[in-house]
Amino acid sequence: MKNIVLYKSKYGHTFQYATWIAEDLGWEIRDLSKFKKAEIKDYDTIIFGSGVYMGKMNKIKKVLEWFKDKPIIIVACAGNNNVEEDITDIKNNNFSEEQLAFHTFFYLPGGVDFSKVKGIIKMMLNVFIKIVERKKKKTEDEEAILDSYYHPTNYVDKKHIGAIVSYAEKI
């Protein structure tokens, strides 16, 4: 039986979780960019995890296309610390009801550190922050973005992988 943990990670949060999960399960681990579609048939169980950017899981379009006939475990890693409403938004933004019923979805809390953001995204972010800062009446979401801009968070903790490891062990 061959099983693998695939990941796509920009700032290392998903990579850390993928490493812990692969270690606990004794599975192979690989960056999605080093995995070929033709290899899918060689594996029994596959976990795919990636970070969430502007509401979308990194590489989710490709993954859902590749695995449309093979159910996998999909793990989103994002900036909220297990906030139910935000997790529901991530599910709705990335999957149809059929896809959610076909695959198995899990969430892992990552963190946010905007100081690590570079290039065009950094420029756009800075413009956005300036606009929000000037607003007299800010929405709750805008207040939350400002807060995370000035106060980096990191919720990455091995204790969060328990449910995923137990589920994968039972398949």
Ligand SMILES: Cc1cc2nc3c(=O)[nH]c(=O)nc-3n(C[C@H](O)[C@H](O)[C@H](O)COP(=O)(O)O)c2cc1C
């Ligand atoms: C530019 C940017 C946009 C982000 N957008 C979202 C988002 O829409 N929703 C969310 O929950 N987290 C968002 N995050 C937080 C990331 O999902 C979080 O940092 C995650 O842990 C990244 O995982 P990775 O390092 O494995 O790529 C964003 C972070 C950055 C830097």
